[in-house]
Amino acid sequence: MCLGVALLGLLTTVSICLILRGVEEHNVREAFQDIADERITSLETSIRLSVHDLVAIRSHFDSSGTISRQNFQNFTAPLLAENEAVQAFEWIPQVSTDQRAAYIEAAHKDGFPTFDFKEFSPHGASPSSFDRSNYFPIYFVEPYAGNERALGYDVGSNAIRRAALESAAGSGSATGTSRILLVQDLEHQYAV
16 A cells, blocks of 8 residues: 555656656747747848848949048948948949959059958968959958958959859849858958
8 A cells, every 4th residue: 555655656746747847848948939039030130231231332332423432431330330230341343354453553542552452362361363354352341440351352252252243243133142251350250
């Protein structure tokens, strides 16, 4: 009889533990899903704001004709102040081989005497960009402080970025990349 009562008590305890464990697992899963949903919503909002900012910059360029570095800085500063997801905004023109010298000369006149189109090797060196029919140099970057290394980087020298550029040029629509390493960040910061 005592053994039967002990077994019944043990079965009851085990059953209660299993039920409580199941309830706790359910609560943890729900809490995780709530946090994940919050993060997804935050990321979607951040991407939407960033795309909105890029469309605004494009519209400004399209409607203004020639843009100076100071004009670019003045236009992007308030956008950067409101969008913490963006490290920097860049203007990346498509430059033919025939136009390359003029772009380099204009950058020198703008106060960047060492400006040139460049590529980065996997080892971090920055030789001058190889001869190609078209280049996509980062010509303006804001904020400049902290992003100096990016200025002149030929985005078209990277296969992932070049594919996005070609897709955007072919479709006329905004295009994203998979995860890429920022050239201005020596600590291996990734972005899209």
